[in-house]
Amino acid sequence: MHPRRKRKTNNNLRTALVILVLSIGLAVAYVGYLWLESREVKMVRYSAFGIPMPVSYSIHGIDVSRYQQRISWEAVKEMEVSGIRIGFAFIKATEGARSVDPFFKRNWRKSREAGVVRGAYHFFSPTKSGRLQAQNFIAQVDLQPGDLPPVLDVEQAGRVKTATIRKEVKAWLDVVEEYYGVKPIIYANISFYKRYLEGYVDDYPLWVAHYLQPDQPRIERDWDFWQHSETGRVNGIVSKVDFNVFNGDSVEFRELLVASGE
Numbered sequence: 001m002h003p004r005r006k007r008k009t010n011n012n013l014r015t016a017l018v019i020l021v022l023s024i025g026l027a028v029a030y031v032g033y034l035w036l037e038s039r040e041v042k043m044v045r046y047s048a049f050g051i052p053m054p055v056s057y058s059i060h061g062i063d064v065s066r067y068q069q070r071i072s073w074e075a076v077k078e079m080e081v082s083g084i085r086i087g088f089a090f091i092k093a094t095e096g097a098r099s100v101d102p103f104f105k106r107n108w109r110k111s112r113e114a115g116v117v118r119g120a121y122h123f124f125s126p127t128k129s130g131r132l133q134a135q136n137f138i139a140q141v142d143l144q145p146g147d148l149p150p151v152l153d154v155e156q157a158g159r160v161k162t163a164t165i166r167k168e169v170k171a172w173l174d175v176v177e178e179y180y181g182v183k184p185i186i187y188a189n190i191s192f193y194k195r196y197l198e199g200y201v202d203d204y205p206l207w208v209a210h211y212l213q214p215d216q217p218r219i220e221r222d223w224d225f226w227q228h229s230e231t232g233r234v235n236g237i238v239s240k241v242d243f244n245v246f247n248g249d250s251v252e253f254r255e256l257l258v259a260s261g262e
Contacts, residue, residue, distance in 0.1 A: 048081045049243070050233035057245035059253055060084055063121070063227070065092035066103045068237050073107075073114035075236025086234060087253075088117040088246070090151060090187075090207075093141050096125035097132040100140055112144070117257070119148025121187060122172070126160040130171030137172075138179050147258045150176050151207060153187040157196060166200050173204065182258055187227075190219050205256070207244070223247055224256065 043052035053060070064071060076086050089111055092101045101107075104120070111118040122137040124130075141150065152172055157165055169186075176184050186193075186201055189209040198221075207225035210217035217226050225244050232243040246253050 044082075046081050046084070048079075048233065048235075049084075050240075051229045051231055051243060053084060053243070054228060054245055055082075055084070057247070058249060059087045059246040061088035061090070061117075061225075061244045061246065062086055062232070062234060062237075063090035063092075063242045063244060064103075064107060064237070066101050068239050068241055069103065071103075071107060071110070072236035073110040073116060076111075076234055077114040077116050079235040086116065088119065088148060088244075090119045090121050090148070090244070092153075093120040093122060094133075094136045095123040097128045097136055100136075104140065108141075117146065117148060119151055119185075121151035121153050124152055124154045124156070124169065124172065126156055126158050126165050126168070128168070130168030130173075131175055133168075134172045134175035134179075137176060143180055143182075143258050145258055149182045149185050149205065149256065149258065150180060151185045151187050152176070154197065155188055155192055155209075157192070162196055165196050169197070169201065173201070180258070185224065187225075190217060193219070 042055050044055045045052040062076075076089070079086060089107075091104060091107045091111065093104045093108070094100050108118065108120065120137070120141040120143070122133060124133065137150065143150065152169065154165075154169055173184050173186075183204060185205040185207050186197065187207040187209070188197060193206070193208065202221055205225075206219075206221065206223040207227065208217045208219055208223045209227040210219070211227075211229060217223060217228075224247055226247060227242055227244045229243040231240045234241055248256075
């Protein structure tokens with residue numbers, strides 16, 4: 001074979017191979033793009049809510065305490081923006097071994113009257129007995145069918161040893177679960193959960209706080225609720241309010257609620 005013709009043939013093969021590799025690479029990249037696009041949680045900012053909302057989730061909610069003061073729950077229930085409504089509310093009930101949120105009784109009653117699915121939470125004190133804190137919560141919260149499970153809000157450690165925090169958290173969870181007959185939900189931010197609770201309460205439903213990325217909380221384990229903002233706005237509430245989403249559809253949400261016992 002003539003040397004020039006041989007070199008030309010080799011060049012053609014190399015060119016064809018490069019084109020083939022590039023084509024495969026582009027095809028893989030496009031498939032990957034479509035996959036990511038299908039999984040993307042889109043954030044849309046609504047002026048009425050005052051924050052970007054993760055619209056790929058279908059069930060949105062808020063959590064409140066005395067800091068939101070007197071709430072018009074009818075206005076909360078009636079608010080709707082582009083199909084987004086407030087589907088649930090977590091309400092602070094108690095803190096430590098004795099403290100009761102001064103607005104709890106009103107919020108607990110009025111939210112149910114307005115038709116908002118409600119849940120009660122206890123703010124955990126690391127220096128107090130978990131059993132006594134559970135008794136404080138139980139004395140104030142009368143769960144009814146259709147309510148969310150009780151919540152333990154754990155976000156402070158102080159100078160208490162990790163082992164002690166885990167022991168008292170578990171004591172609260174055990175007492176509350178035995179009394180209500182339903183597994184409580186744990187609320188924590190990601191860094192606190194990973195440092196103090198990971199590996200010890202992983203079988204409990206998780207409500208996680210994380211504001212640093214728009215698609216979902218940066219945590220490996222399964223989670224049920226995500227607090228994605230603390231600066232939202234809702235009709236019927238004067239001050240800013242925390243916003244959350246439920247990680248599931250309406251059927252899964254109903255399955256999580258306290259049953260009638262029948």
